[in-house]
Amino acid sequence: MPPSATDRGFEALPGVALPDPAADPEAWLAGGVKNLAGLRSAGSFLLVLAVLAVFAAWVPAFLGTANLGLILAQSSVLGILGLGLTLVLITGGTDVVAGGIDLSLAGTLGLSAAVFAGLNQAGVGDAACVAAALGTGLAVGLVNAVAVLRLRIPPLLATLASMNICAGLELVITENTTISAASPLIDGLGGTGPLDVPVLGYLLLAVAFLFAASLRLTPLGPRAYAVGAHPEAARAAGLSMSRYRAGSYLASGLSGGLAGIASVAFLNSATGGSADMLLPVVATAFLGVVFSRRLVPTVTGTLLAALFVGSLTNGFQLLHVSTYWVNGIEGALILAVVGATAASAKGHAA
Structure with a gap:
C-alpha cells in the first residue's frame, strides 16, 4: 500500500x-x-501573543485600558505610513532594488507635519492646513513617480534622495525647533471617540478600510497585484505598468501627508527627527507579509504588523529599555522577514 x-x-x-x-x-x-x-501564519500570531504575554507579565499596566489606547494612538501614524508603503510593494514587487520601495515616507511625514504646524501657528485655518499637508505628501509622491518611472532611477535611490530632501526642507521650516499647534481639528483628532478608543485609532481603521475595499472590491486590487507579482503577464494583458506604479507612489505620498497631520494631532506639535520613523515603517510593511497566508503584502497584515511594532516599542518603553535596542530588534525583524520571504520565493521557484 x-x-x-x-x-x-x-x-x-x-x-x-x-x-x-x-x-x-x-x-x-x-x-x-x-x-x-x-x-x-499561525506561528506569527503565536509569536505576537507570546511577546504580548511577556510584556503583560513584566509590566501589569501594559494591558491597562489607558496603555492600550496609547498603543493604538501611537500605532496610527505608523500604520498609515505602513499602508502607503504596502501599496508600493504590491505594485512594484518586494524586490527593494529593482521593484517597489518608498523610503521617503518618514521624510514626507516630517515635512507634512512641519507644513501643517507652521501654517497653523501662522493663523491659517484647519481646512487650508490639511490641504497643504496632503498636497505636500502628494507632491513628494509625484516626484518619486517621475524619478522612478520617467528618469529610470532605481526606487531605492530615488526615494532615499527624496527622504533627504524632505528632511532638509523640514529643518528649514522648523529651524530645528518644535512648532506647537492647536486648533479644534487637532483637539478632535487627539481626543477619544466611542468606547474610549482614540480618534486616531478610528482614523487608522478608516484608512485601512478604504485601502482594503479598493483592493478587494474593485478591479484595482487584482490588477495591482498582477503588475507587481506577474509583470510580464500584466503587460501582455494590456495593463499600464507605469500608471499603476505611479498611482501607488501618489497614494503613498498622500499617506505620508495624512500621517503628518496625525502626528501633529498626537504630539500637539511638529518636531524634528522624523527620519527615525524609517526603520519602523519598513519593518511594519515587511512584517505584514508574514501575517499573510500567501506571503504577499496585504492591508490586514500591515495593520496587524503596525499594532505589533507599536506594542513592541511601547513595551520596551515601559521596561525603560534603550531605544537603541528597540532599533536593533526592529532591524533584526526586517532581516528575518526578508530572508524568510526570499527563501520561500526560491522554494516556490524550485
Missing part, C-alpha cells in the same frame, strides 16, 4: 485534508505548501 500523506511527513491542519500523493502528486504537493503557509 502506498504511504499516505501523513506518513510522508505532512500533517494536515484542522479542517484541511491532503490528497493521497500516489493518486495526485501535484495536488498533494500543493496541499502541503498550503499547510506550511498556514503553519507559518
Whole structure:
C-alpha cells in the first residue's frame, strides 16, 4: 500500500485534508505548501501573543485600558505610513532594488507635519492646513513617480534622495525647533471617540478600510497585484505598468501627508527627527507579509504588523529599555522577514 500523506511527513491542519500523493502528486504537493503557509501564519500570531504575554507579565499596566489606547494612538501614524508603503510593494514587487520601495515616507511625514504646524501657528485655518499637508505628501509622491518611472532611477535611490530632501526642507521650516499647534481639528483628532478608543485609532481603521475595499472590491486590487507579482503577464494583458506604479507612489505620498497631520494631532506639535520613523515603517510593511497566508503584502497584515511594532516599542518603553535596542530588534525583524520571504520565493521557484 502506498504511504499516505501523513506518513510522508505532512500533517494536515484542522479542517484541511491532503490528497493521497500516489493518486495526485501535484495536488498533494500543493496541499502541503498550503499547510506550511498556514503553519507559518499561525506561528506569527503565536509569536505576537507570546511577546504580548511577556510584556503583560513584566509590566501589569501594559494591558491597562489607558496603555492600550496609547498603543493604538501611537500605532496610527505608523500604520498609515505602513499602508502607503504596502501599496508600493504590491505594485512594484518586494524586490527593494529593482521593484517597489518608498523610503521617503518618514521624510514626507516630517515635512507634512512641519507644513501643517507652521501654517497653523501662522493663523491659517484647519481646512487650508490639511490641504497643504496632503498636497505636500502628494507632491513628494509625484516626484518619486517621475524619478522612478520617467528618469529610470532605481526606487531605492530615488526615494532615499527624496527622504533627504524632505528632511532638509523640514529643518528649514522648523529651524530645528518644535512648532506647537492647536486648533479644534487637532483637539478632535487627539481626543477619544466611542468606547474610549482614540480618534486616531478610528482614523487608522478608516484608512485601512478604504485601502482594503479598493483592493478587494474593485478591479484595482487584482490588477495591482498582477503588475507587481506577474509583470510580464500584466503587460501582455494590456495593463499600464507605469500608471499603476505611479498611482501607488501618489497614494503613498498622500499617506505620508495624512500621517503628518496625525502626528501633529498626537504630539500637539511638529518636531524634528522624523527620519527615525524609517526603520519602523519598513519593518511594519515587511512584517505584514508574514501575517499573510500567501506571503504577499496585504492591508490586514500591515495593520496587524503596525499594532505589533507599536506594542513592541511601547513595551520596551515601559521596561525603560534603550531605544537603541528597540532599533536593533526592529532591524533584526526586517532581516528575518526578508530572508524568510526570499527563501520561500526560491522554494516556490524550485
